[in-house]
Amino acid sequence: MSILRVEGLTRRFGGLVAVNDVTFDVAAGRITAVIGPNGAGKTTLFNLISGAMPPSEGRVVFDGREITGLAPEAVARLGLVRTFQLVKLFSDLTVLENVKIGTHLHARGGLFAALLRPGWAREEERAVAKAAADLLDFVGLGDLADLPAAGLSYGRQRLLEMARALAARPRLILLDEPAAGLNAEESARLSAIIRRIAAGGTTVLLIEHDMTLVMNTADEVVVLDFGRKVTQGTPHEVRNNPDVIAAYLGGVEIGHG
Amino acid sequence: MLGAVPWVFAAGLVGYALVAGGYMATVVSFALIYAVFVVGLNLFMGFTAQVSFGQNAFAAIGGYSSAVLTTMFGWEPLPAMLTGVCGAVLAALVVGYPTLRLKGHYLAMATLAIGLITYEITVEWQSVTQGYMGISGIPPLGLGKWTVTSDRGQLVVLIAIVALSLFAAARIRASRLGRAFFAVAGSEEAARALGIDVARYKLAAFLLSAGFAALAGSLFVHVVGFVSPEVYGLHMVILSFTMLYVGGIGTVAGPLIGALIVSLLPEAFRGFKDYQDLAYGVALILLLIYAPRGLSTLFRRREARS
Amino acid sequence: MGSLSYLPQILVSGLGIGCVYGLIGIGFCVIYNASGIVNFAQGAFVMLGGMVTFVLMQRAGLPLPVAAVIAIAGVAGLGVVVERLVVRPLWNRNATMFVMILATLAAQIVVERSTLLLVGDQPKTLPMFTDRPPLMLAGVAISYQLLWIVGCSLAVVGLLALFFRTTRTGKAMRAVAIDREAAALQGIPVSRMLALAFALSAALGAIGGILITPTQFTAFDIGVPFAISGFIAAIVGGFGRPFGAFLGGLTLGVIQSIAIVSFGAGLKNVAALSVLLVFLFIRPSGILGPAK
Numbered sequence: 123m124s125i126l127r128v129e130g131l132t133r134r135f136g137g138l139v140a141v142n143d144v145t146f147d148v149a150a151g152r153i154t155a156v157i158g159p160n161g162a163g164k165t166t167l168f169n170l171i172s173g174a175m176p177p178s179e180g181r182v183v184f185d186g187r188e189i190t191g192l193a194p195e196a197v198a199r200l201g202l203v204r205t206f207q208l209v210k211l212f213s214d215l216t217v218l219e220n221v222k223i224g225t226h227l228h229a230r231g232g233l234f235a236a237l238l239r240p241g242w243a244r245e246e247e248r249a250v251a252k253a254a255a256d257l258l259d260f261v262g263l264g265d266l267a268d269l270p271a272a273g274l275s276y277g278r279q280r281l282l283e284m285a286r287a288l289a290a291r292p293r294l295i296l297l298d299e300p301a302a303g304l305n306a307e308e309s310a311r312l313s314a315i316i317r318r319i320a321a322g323g324t325t326v327l328l329i330e331h332d333m334t335l336v337m338n339t340a341d342e343v344v345v346l347d348f349g350r351k352v353t354q355g356t357p358h359e360v361r362n363n364p365d366v367i368a369a370y371l372g373g374v375e376i377g378h379g
Numbered sequence: 380m381l382g383a384v385p386w387v388f389a390a391g392l393v394g395y396a397l398v399a400g401g402y403m404a405t406v407v408s409f410a411l412i413y414a415v416f417v418v419g420l421n422l423f424m425g426f427t428a429q430v431s432f433g434q435n436a437f438a439a440i441g442g443y444s445s446a447v448l449t450t451m452f453g454w455e456p457l458p459a460m461l462t463g464v465c466g467a468v469l470a471a472l473v474v475g476y477p478t479l480r481l482k483g484h485y486l487a488m489a490t491l492a493i494g495l496i497t498y499e500i501t502v503e504w505q506s507v508t509q510g511y512m513g514i515s516g517i518p519p520l521g522l523g524k525w526t527v528t529s530d531r532g533q534l535v536v537l538i539a540i541v542a543l544s545l546f547a548a549a550r551i552r553a554s555r556l557g558r559a560f561f562a563v564a565g566s567e568e569a570a571r572a573l574g575i576d577v578a579r580y581k582l583a584a585f586l587l588s589a590g591f592a593a594l595a596g597s598l599f600v601h602v603v604g605f606v607s608p609e610v611y612g613l614h615m616v617i618l619s620f621t622m623l624y625v626g627g628i629g630t631v632a633g634p635l636i637g638a639l640i641v642s643l644l645p646e647a648f649r650g651f652k653d654y655q656d657l658a659y660g661v662a663l664i665l666l667l668i669y670a671p672r673g674l675s676t677l678f679r680r681r682e683a684r685s
Numbered sequence: 686m687g688s689l690s691y692l693p694q695i696l697v698s699g700l701g702i703g704c705v706y707g708l709i710g711i712g713f714c715v716i717y718n719a720s721g722i723v724n725f726a727q728g729a730f731v732m733l734g735g736m737v738t739f740v741l742m743q744r745a746g747l748p749l750p751v752a753a754v755i756a757i758a759g760v761a762g763l764g765v766v767v768e769r770l771v772v773r774p775l776w777n778r779n780a781t782m783f784v785m786i787l788a789t790l791a792a793q794i795v796v797e798r799s800t801l802l803l804v805g806d807q808p809k810t811l812p813m814f815t816d817r818p819p820l821m822l823a824g825v826a827i828s829y830q831l832l833w834i835v836g837c838s839l840a841v842v843g844l845l846a847l848f849f850r851t852t853r854t855g856k857a858m859r860a861v862a863i864d865r866e867a868a869a870l871q872g873i874p875v876s877r878m879l880a881l882a883f884a885l886s887a888a889l890g891a892i893g894g895i896l897i898t899p900t901q902f903t904a905f906d907i908g909v910p911f912a913i914s915g916f917i918a919a920i921v922g923g924f925g926r927p928f929g930a931f932l933g934g935l936t937l938g939v940i941q942s943i944a945i946v947s948f949g950a951g952l953k954n955v956a957a958l959s960v961l962l963v964f965l966f967i968r969p970s971g972i973l974g975p976a977k
Binding site: 172174193194195198199203204205206210211212213214215219222223224226227229230231232233235236237239243246247250286287289290 | 550553554556557558559562565566568569570572573574576577583
Binding site for chain 2: 723725770771774775778780782783784786787788790791792794795798799802909910913916920951952954955958959961962965966
């Protein structure tokens, strides 16, 4: 069953075609990775899916509903939440507060609740605090809840951003290079976390450079090069595809990236 | 524990004014009125990190509503005040909807223009505002037969209002609403990706801010008994920013501390009055250069280091 | 309501004030192009132009041309002072745009209040440059002051164009406007360009202030409305295009004088500010489109 379908998606910047007629499906409950050299159009693709920018052509269908050109907050409300390649935390706030903000869509308190704190609002705040604390434990940041987010190491900031996105209880989570800046050990732990996210019923679509992570984690791999889809298949198929070796894996050595 | 220092300082000063009465009570009263204004400014600029140089417009709406409704139509101060606050929030809604879509310099200039338009209207709409002459004989705060006329009585009322305002700010800070404000301040892109309707929360912060501004503007006319366009001029904007920066932008106690320090400092120097606005301008420039997050953060960093 | 027969007269007087808005608008662009900063203290220069000239004539007994030249030079100097004391330290600390705006706005207040302390709050005016009855051309009265305003403004704009096109410094400033980093790499002293931009823009403001004062008055607090009008001119012209800003100024001047005839002089600033808001809401990139 496909939860996300990208159809003929194209985005031009002036004369440059960053994403060129890309079509693929993301199977529900699984982990799909988009790989490709730098400049292959991966982040642009994410921006088009998540509503950060409108596509020039093509459409995006999420869970049977067309979301092409919807605003990011509307896309998030439907259950599609993303992280960013360059981590975008609320750096003045604590680690816990960051995750609490992630629960925004699943609470309803407004001005009235803030000022008068009726019973239901106190109840809601307790639930928010608990959910946030649980998610921090899930990504292994439970002990750091009260630190300012800006004080975390880069790898931990990535984990925090992921916990914050999970707090929105997405049905599909888009992870933009979650392993960037992580060492081998952190990367292995990340792989386990991603698997557990998928096991919990959340579909994962990720962009990644770290081939080890992709090969160990993903069920399905989509390969992009120069904005076009080169191929799609299981990690094993992709690894042995001559086009991919030429376009991407071989390209690493000749400085394609 | 260090967090208690500003509160003790503020309580001490206000308590002293309450005991001493007289002139000291008057000065602290002004500081408290400004504190209400700055609490609102802080919600919009400190919490939500948005820019407005035109909040004086809403103070003017509040103040003139109170003045006109009580003197020309014989209303009670309280309903007049309430009408002013509602009017200001309504005006903020009408103005804020298109304005807050602007960014950067355009937003800054548009809000500055809104302040100036309001000023010009208060000068020119003479049949209602009496222009530069202003409106005098505005009744003091009160309810029915019971009115607050003594310095100390006014001070007590203002203390209660400021306490409520700060309480509101603290509660907002610790709520879903406040978190959404801080999310908008931290990263609009990240906030939107989490489903936060950024435009809506900017507008909400703007409306709240306008409400506090109008309340302050209205309190002013009832305490002083007089209003003229100059009360809500551009200097009000600079003064309130100075207070916000002195006290610490984005903090709960900041507006009160800033308002007290900035109002009381000139009283410590004789003959300083004439140079007041000049000094505020200079002080603000120095603060922006040397302590951009406010004086209180300067102390905090020192303490953390030693 | 003004009848249609007044229209040429309205246009003519609108063009006069429009030239001044244009000069102020160019001042905004010059600083913006050099630094990306919008200087909210621009109005202080306009006020000081008229005010300093007045003081030099009244208290030192200098003739108008001498007083005017000294005033322009002095205000240009003040522009550099503002740049050195307020803008430069913030620039070096990578201050945010908002802090920069607030600081220049505070500088505006400092200049305003200093002026108030030094010369008081009474409005001052300057004599007409040529004190003769207006010329009548096809039923339209054209004052000599208007000719001075238009003539001087066009001369200044012409000289400025020459400066940007032919001189080394002028070309360097244009290079900085196009790409600051590339200009720095080519050895152009970007920070000196910033000081120069402030001097130039302050001088433009002062010239505008001196030209317009004989037709109205100057007082310590006239700066901000002029600054906003100049800013509107710059926006209407597509921010960052100096000559677009001049055209923007003329447009605004005409709209404003139509508003004066229709609604009365008291609301002329309200009219100008409303133009700003409408413009921002509907077409923020200006009539000519953005500069870059």
